[in-house]
Amino acid sequence: MKNEQEDSNRRKFLKFGLLAGGATIAGLALQQKLLGDSPDTSGKKVKVLTAEGKLMEVDSSLVTHHAAEEAELTESQIREGIAGRKFVMVIDLARCANERKCVEGCQKMHNTLPPIEYIKVKRMQDAELTAPYWFPQPCYHCDNPPCTKVCPVDATFKRSDGIVAVDSDRCIGCKFCMAACPYSARSFNFGRPEQVEFNEKHPMGDDNCCSTKSSTVGTVSKCDFCPGSAVKGELPACVTECPNGTIFFGDENEDTVSNGEETFRLKELLTSRAGYRQFEELGTKPRVYYLPPVKRQFPFEEAKEVHNKEE
Amino acid sequence: MKRNHLYRFLLVVLLGFSGPLFAEGDDAKIVLTFEKGDSINTCKALVTSNDTPVKEIEVKLYVQRMFSLLPVGDAVATDEEGISSFEFPNDIPADLDGKLTVFAKVEDDENLGNLEAKGQIDWGAPRVSNDIMERSLSGSRSNAPWILTIVSNIIILGIWGTLVYVVTQLFKIKKLSRHLAKK
Amino acid sequence: MSEHKINTEPTTYETFTQEEYMVMKDELLRPVQHIGKWGKVWIGFLVAVCMCGIYAYYIQETKSKYVTVALRDYTMWGVYISNFVFFVALSLIGVLMSAVLKLTNFEWYRPLSRIAEVIAVAAIMLAGVSIVAAMGRPDRLHFLFLHGRIQSPIVWDIIVIMTYIATSMILLFIPLIPSLSTCKNHLHNKPKWQMKMYAWMSFGWEGTAEQWKILKRSIRILTIMVIPLGVSIHTVTAWLFATTLRAEWDSTNFGAYFVSGAFLLGVAGMIVAVFVIRKSYNLENYLTPMHFDKLGRALVLMSFIYIYFNINEYLVPAYKMSGLHANHLLDLFTGEDSTLYWSVVFFGMFVPAIFPLFKPMRKPLPLTIIAVVVVIAAWFKRYLIVIPGLSHPYLPIQDVPDSWRHYSPSLVEMTIVAATFAAMMLIVTLFSRFFPIISVWEVAEGKLEGKDEIINYK
Numbered sequence: 001m002k003n004e005q006e007d008s009n010r011r012k013f014l015k016f017g018l019l020a021g022g023a024t025i026a027g028l029a030l031q032q033k034l035l036g037d038s039p040d041t042s043g044k045k046v047k048v049l050t051a052e053g054k055l056m057e058v059d060s061s062l063v064t065h066h067a068a069e070e071a072e073l074t075e076s077q078i079r080e081g082i083a084g085r086k087f088v089m090v091i092d093l094a095r096c097a098n099e100r101k102c103v104e105g106c107q108k109m110h111n112t113l114p115p116i117e118y119i120k121v122k123r124m125q126d127a128e129l130t131a132p133y134w135f136p137q138p139c140y141h142c143d144n145p146p147c148t149k150v151c152p153v154d155a156t157f158k159r160s161d162g163i164v165a166v167d168s169d170r171c172i173g174c175k176f177c178m179a180a181c182p183y184s185a186r187s188f189n190f191g192r193p194e195q196v197e198f199n200e201k202h203p204m205g206d207d208n209c210c211s212t213k214s215s216t217v218g219t220v221s222k223c224d225f226c227p228g229s230a231v232k233g234e235l236p237a238c239v240t241e242c243p244n245g246t247i248f249f250g251d252e253n254e255d256t257v258s259n260g261e262e263t264f265r266l267k268e269l270l271t272s273r274a275g276y277r278q279f280e281e282l283g284t285k286p287r288v289y290y291l292p293p294v295k296r297q298f299p300f301e302e303a304k305e306v307h308n309k310e311e
Numbered sequence: 312m313k314r315n316h317l318y319r320f321l322l323v324v325l326l327g328f329s330g331p332l333f334a335e336g337d338d339a340k341i342v343l344t345f346e347k348g349d350s351i352n353t354c355k356a357l358v359t360s361n362d363t364p365v366k367e368i369e370v371k372l373y374v375q376r377m378f379s380l381l382p383v384g385d386a387v388a389t390d391e392e393g394i395s396s397f398e399f400p401n402d403i404p405a406d407l408d409g410k411l412t413v414f415a416k417v418e419d420d421e422n423l424g425n426l427e428a429k430g431q432i433d434w435g436a437p438r439v440s441n442d443i444m445e446r447s448l449s450g451s452r453s454n455a456p457w458i459l460t461i462v463s464n465i466i467i468l469g470i471w472g473t474l475v476y477v478v479t480q481l482f483k484i485k486k487l488s489r490h491l492a493k494k
Numbered sequence: 495m496s497e498h499k500i501n502t503e504p505t506t507y508e509t510f511t512q513e514e515y516m517v518m519k520d521e522l523l524r525p526v527q528h529i530g531k532w533g534k535v536w537i538g539f540l541v542a543v544c545m546c547g548i549y550a551y552y553i554q555e556t557k558s559k560y561v562t563v564a565l566r567d568y569t570m571w572g573v574y575i576s577n578f579v580f581f582v583a584l585s586l587i588g589v590l591m592s593a594v595l596k597l598t599n600f601e602w603y604r605p606l607s608r609i610a611e612v613i614a615v616a617a618i619m620l621a622g623v624s625i626v627a628a629m630g631r632p633d634r635l636h637f638l639f640l641h642g643r644i645q646s647p648i649v650w651d652i653i654v655i656m657t658y659i660a661t662s663m664i665l666l667f668i669p670l671i672p673s674l675s676t677c678k679n680h681l682h683n684k685p686k687w688q689m690k691m692y693a694w695m696s697f698g699w700e701g702t703a704e705q706w707k708i709l710k711r712s713i714r715i716l717t718i719m720v721i722p723l724g725v726s727i728h729t730v731t732a733w734l735f736a737t738t739l740r741a742e743w744d745s746t747n748f749g750a751y752f753v754s755g756a757f758l759l760g761v762a763g764m765i766v767a768v769f770v771i772r773k774s775y776n777l778e779n780y781l782t783p784m785h786f787d788k789l790g791r792a793l794v795l796m797s798f799i800y801i802y803f804n805i806n807e808y809l810v811p812a813y814k815m816s817g818l819h820a821n822h823l824l825d826l827f828t829g830e831d832s833t834l835y836w837s838v839v840f841f842g843m844f845v846p847a848i849f850p851l852f853k854p855m856r857k858p859l860p861l862t863i864i865a866v867v868v869v870i871a872a873w874f875k876r877y878l879i880v881i882p883g884l885s886h887p888y889l890p891i892q893d894v895p896d897s898w899r900h901y902s903p904s905l906v907e908m909t910i911v912a913a914t915f916a917a918m919m920l921i922v923t924l925f926s927r928f929f930p931i932i933s934v935w936e937v938a939e940g941k942l943e944g945k946d947e948i949i950n951y952k
Contacts, residue, residue, distance in 0.1 A: 079451075084407045085377070086441050115894055116567075122892050137889065146739050148449045152648035153634075153641040157451055160441040172637055173630015175570040176648055182739040184887045187567050188630065190560035218559070218630030235378050251377050253438050254404050258379035265381065279888060282739055307893040452643045463644055463653075470657055473719060477664060477712045481697055484671070484705050488698030 078167075081159030087225050088162065089138070090248040090257050090269060093293040096121070096134040097244060098303055105241030106138075109226065111202050111215065113195050115308035116187050118223040119238050123303065132300055133293040136246065138238065139164065139185040139223035140278070140286030147177035147186070156220070162252070162287050163225050171219035178220060182282055191217040225249075235260055244297075252287075338362070341370070343415040343428035345399075352399040352434050356389075356415035360423060364393020368417055372397045375412035383413075405435025515938055518780075519680060522930045522937075525775040527681055529927060533774070537927075540920040547913020550906045551627060559630075562906045568891055569884045569901035574628035576876040577911045580759075581621035581918070582655075582731045583752065583872070587760035588614025588662050589724030593717045602788050604936045605780045609767050609922075610760075611666040612931070616921035618659050618727075620914045627910050647733045654727045661723055665716045667695075668709060672935040675699045688928070728756045735883065741818040742883035751803040758796040759872045762846065765789050765865035767922070769858055771931055780932050783858060790856030793865070797847035804843065821886040830900075831882050834874060842871030 098121055106112075106119050118138060125132040141164045148156050148164060155170035156177050178186045189195070199215035226236035234240075239247045240260050248264065250257035255266045269275065275289040293300075339360040346353045356370045368389045373380035383403070387395040395415075405411055410433045417426040446454045525533075554562045565572050591610035595603035626632050642649045674696035678689060699705060732752035735743035745751075765786065772781040811819045812827070826835045846868045849855045855864065881901055891899060903911075925931070 081441075084438065084441070086439075115898070117893075120893070122890060124890075145449050150646050150648070150737065152643060152646040152652075153637045154452045154643050158449060162441075170634075170637060170641065171631065172634040174628070174648060175630065176646070176734070178567070178570045179735075179740070179884070180738040182888050184568060184889055184891075188565075188570055190563070190565065191558040192560040193558050196558065220630075230377075233378060249378065253441070254376050254381075254406075255402075256376040256379075256381045258376070258381075260379070263376065263379045263381045284739075308895055311895045311897055448645045450645070452641065455644045460644055463650075467653060467657070470661075470719065470723070473715060474657075474660055474664060477668070477716060480708050480712050481668070481671075484708055485698040487702065487705055487708075488700050 078165065079157060079159065081161030081163060082227060082231055083160075084253065085161040085230070086252040087141070087230065087287065088250060088252040088257065088266060089225070089288040090266070090275060090291060091136055091288060092246050092248070092273075092291045093133050093135065094291065094296045095244040095246040096136055096293075097298060097301065098123075098134045099243055100307070101241040101243055102136055102238035102247060105237035106223070109229075109237035110221075111199060111204055112187075112221075113192075113198055115310070116192075116195065117308075118185075118187065118221070131293070132302075134300070135290075136238070137183065137185070137278075138288065139225075140183060140284070140288045141223075141225060143285035143287060144283060146180045146182065146282075146284055150176045150180045152176065161227070163227055165224060165227075166219070166221055168216040168219045168221065171216075173218040173220070175220065182279060182284065186220050186222045188220055189215070189217050339365070339417075339423040339426055341415055341417055341426040341428045343413065343430045345413075345430060345432045345434075347434075352401060354397040354399050354413060354415065356395045356397070356428065358389050358393050358395070358417060358423070358426065364391075365389060365423065366391055366393055368393075368395075368420060368423065370395040371416050371418060372399075373414040373416060374403055375406070375414065380414060399434060401434060402436050403434075404438050405433070407438075409433060409435065411435040518938065519676060519934055521777065521779065522932050522934050523677065523680060525926055526677065526928060526930060527684075533927070536774075537920065537923055540916045540923065543916035544913050544920060547910050547916070550909035550913070554627075554906050554910070555632070562904060564897065564901055564904040564907065566894075566898040566901070568887060568894070568898055569881060571628070571880055571884060572901055573877065573903040573907050573911055574624050576873075576880040577914060578621050578624040578628070579731055579752075579876045579880070580873050581617045581624060581914065582728055583756035583759045583876070584763055584918075585614045585618035585621065585658070585662075586724045586728055586753070586756040587617070587763050588665070589721055590757050590760045591764050592665070593720050593724070596717050597721075600788075601940055602785055604940050605777075605932045606764065606768065606785065607936065608666070608669065608933045609771060609931055610764060611662060612922050612925045613763060613767060613918075614724075615659065615662045615666055616918040616925075618655060618662065619921070620918045622655065622659075623917070624911075624914050647730065647737050650730045651727070651734060654723065654730050658720075658723050658727045661716060661720050665713070665720055668712050668716070669933055669936065670929060671696055671699045671709065672701065673930050673933060675701070676934050677929065725753055728753045735879070740883060741816075741888070742822045742886065743879075744818075745807060747803060747807050751807050754796070754799045754803050755872065755875065758793070758800045758846070759869065761789060761792045761796050762865040762868035762872065765793065765861055766869060769862040769865075771926065772858070775926070775931070777932065780937065786858045786861050787853075787856045790850040790861050793846045793861075793868070794850050797843055801843050801847060804839075818888070822882060825882055825886065826878065831878060835878055838871045838875045838878060841867045842875055 100121055102119050103117050103121060107114065107117070110118060112118065120137050122135045122137060123132055124135040141162055143158075143162070145156075145158055145164050148158050151157075152174060153170055153172055154167075155172070156164060156166045158164050173188070175188060178184075178188060196217065204215060226234075229236055235249050235258065236247075239249045242259070245259035245261055248257035248259045248262075248269070250263075250266060252266060257264055257266050257269065269291070270289055273291040274294075275291050277286045277289055279286075339358065342357045342359075344355045344357070346355060354372060356372070358365045358368050358370065366389050369386040370389060371386045372383040374383055375381075381403075383400065384397055387397055389395045399413075403411060410431045413430050413432060415428045417423055419425065446456050448456060448459075559565070563572070587610045591603065592607040592614075596607065626635065629635070638649070638652060642652075644650075674692045678692040678696060681689070681692075729749040729752065732748040736745060736748040738744070768781045768785060768789070772778055808823070808826070812823050815823065825831050846864055849864055850861060855861060885899075885901070
């Protein structure tokens with residue numbers, strides 16, 4: 001009699017346990033549905049500089065991704081641009097420490113080798129008594145581009161999303177756009193042997209989001225604001241690679257820029273931090289703004305080495 | 312006996328739901344509501360734990376942008392009723408579909424952890440349209456300024472027309488000789 | 495010819511039987527009639543240099559341009575472009591020596607006009623070759639016509655250059671027609687195909703009054719048209735630089751500055767060509783010391799005009815020494831380009847302005863030496879416009895290999911440049927071996943009309 005009672009108790013306990021376990025799972029699922037998705041951690045860490053000036057590593061899932069329907073663009077879209085967007089960049093000169101991670105990230109993204117640099121970091125000093133500062137300089141994708149004006153074959157053109165793009169299948173290599181750019185933002189593929197070899201070993205694939213196939217010998221290429229990343233809701237390589245969050249990128253139509261960790265209203269940022277554009281008086285209307293190096297978070301340090309000495 | 316089963320069933324259900332709650336601590340929720348006002352629109356976030364409002368919890372408001380979330384205003388602590396009220400600005404440009412996706416978040420609270428509520432509302436300011444199709448020197452081949460196209464074509468046609476005329480005159484010379492030869 | 499035609503104009507050029515004319519014809523046709531040993535050596539030498547150039551271009555296009563050509567991202571235009579500007583400038587010789595002199599009734603143009611036109615046609619063709627050598631993707635040359643943008647100064651340059659080539663070739667050809675008849679009638683022992691060519695090209699020319707009228711009118715129309723056209727090609731070429739925002743090229747002066755330089759180069763080039771042709775073909779009776787005297791004076795005039803533009807281009811910005819121009823100007827005046835700059839100023843402007851003021855300097859040999867020096871200086875002047883113009887961008891050049899900072903042309907580039915010179919001289923030489931380099935009828939016409947000063951100095 002007692003055994004039967006014990007067996008029955010055990011069975012009840014097991015049954016109860018299974019039910020409880022099942023209910024727990026069901027409860028979790030139900031809770032998720034009610035309270036919204038909790039972000040999955042991607043496991044990828046990104047270095048960011050917090051507003052207090054602390055350098056820390058955070059999971060890259062904290063950057064919310066905007067999933068686009070398609071990651072590939074059609075031919076006409078390449079010339080027209082991503083609909084409704086107007087990309088703009090803000091570079092905080094108070095944060096640039098010549099880490100050159102932006103340069104390396106861009107080179108990795110576009111399969112270019114040094115000394116080709118689509119974004120350059122220059123040491124600038126405006127006057128003898130003023131402080132030097134580090135100056136990251138990509139292509140400015142000007143709204144009044146002196147380069148697209150002079151192209152004889154329409155190989156470089158301004159898109160509706162603000163990007164000044166290069167069609168490597170159209171470029172005849174006259175280099176007039178390079179002569180016309182006052183910021184020396186463009187590079188030419190002279191067929192440097194190491195670069196050609198590298199491109200053969202690492203083909204870029206279809207790459208039809210950004211028409212600049214920098215691997216095409218005899219054509220001009222340059223910074224393209226990474227439209228291939230933008231269409232997937234990702235920031236350009238230089239933005240995400242910077243450990244200090246120096247570069248902000250966003251859509252002017254949304255009045256928002258972000259460096260991956262911090263997000264600001266564009267107009268507020270530019271007015272409160274006295275943003276300006278380089279060589280404004282030339283009238284090229286750049287789409288890259290600079291925030292002057294006021295209230296630096298760390299002092300200016302000279303470069304420890306000269307880069308790109310190899311031919 | 313039947314009541315026994317019922318109690319057991321209720322206990323199981325409660326335990327089931329309490330599983331996750333035991334994992335996080337409390338049954339915390341955040342609900343986002345929108346209230347349209349005359350001049351000011353307001354967002355209200357209600358934070359509850361075990362169905363009771365929680366006060367003095369910092370809630371932050373965000374708007375979904377292309378690459379990230381844009382913080383809107385400062386963090387507002389919940390009041391006695393567990394509600395944080397946010398004045399929603401009316402100058403935030405809308406998304407491509409004309410709406411705004413708003414998030415209310417509780418971040419890293421000791422008891423409640425991370426909470427998030429999402430809602431869509433059409434309080435966005437109108438977006439500026441991008442028009443690059445106007446004629447300009449920087450434009451594409453088909454967007455050249457009218458005057459440039461017209462004047463250059465006139466000049467080219469004028470000069471080449473003269474050249475063609477001169478060449479036809481040469482043939483006239485030839486004709487004259489044949490004409491004479493025939494005589 | 496119909497004897498029944500009544501004409502009141504002095505005609506009968508072909509039936510002109512005066513001994514003088516026969517002598518003239520023989521002398522002027524001699525280079526076509528007979529080619530000596532040195533003539534063949536000269537042509538062989540030019541062909542050899544051209545072959546070297548073709549081989550160098552082959553190397554350039556098949557091997558890596560990074561290795562064969564010294565161009566880099568900052569100095570992306572080099573000697574090909576400065577050579578292109580030089581040849582465009584040289585091609586204005588047709589405008590100056592042929593058209594302008596004709597219309598202003600300076601009769602001493604008559605022996606010179608065909609020489610000028612041949613050089614003009616050859617130079618503008620080689621300018622096109624030079625620019626194609628500079629293209630990164632010459633296999634896409636046709637894109638210029640398929641996808642050309644009318645807003646681009648390069649497209650303007652192509653349009654004007656093609657128009658100028660067409661006009662100059664027609665302007666070379668039409669006055670040639672009577673000479674072709676002369677060739678057909680008076681050359682002997684020449685291959686059949688050559689004689690056939692003369693017959694075919696002479697368009698049935700018989701020297702009738704009506705034909706002369708058409709010929710004269712056509713020449714006049716084109717002569718008038720070629721002047722603004724020639725000025726346009728060099729102005730548009732100047733705009734390849736002046737339409738950019740670079741401080742060194744951002745000058746309102748550029749169009750006029752380039753055209754005045756082209757006129758100076760044209761006169762100097764004419765002097766050299768006249769001397770060489772005169773000596774090689776024994777045409778001392780037609781290209782006389784009087785021509786050198788006149789050309790010497792023209793050289794002085796053009797030099798002073800060019801000096802004027804140079805003062806405006808360099809001394810005025812130097813006075814201001816704006817931060818935008820300072821690096822570039824100091825580089826030219828005292829820096830790494832200063833030796834070249836001051837040599838060019840002295841030999842290219844001072845020497846042709848002062849030396850030919852003295853009559854002994856206007857004799858054929860001294861003047862030719864001066865002219866050769868001017869031509870060389872002119873080539874380097876264009877180099878100084880293009881390359882230092884690229885070496886001082888607004889943003890500092892940092893973190894680049896040495897070859898990116900300082901441009902010095904590679905062997906391949908210099909070979910191709912030399913080949914363009916050889917090709918130009920080859921075209922002129924070959925032309926002079928098939929067609930009389932001095933226009934027989936124009937000289938005769940002048941003589942008949944009593945205009946002695948076409949040859950003899952009065």
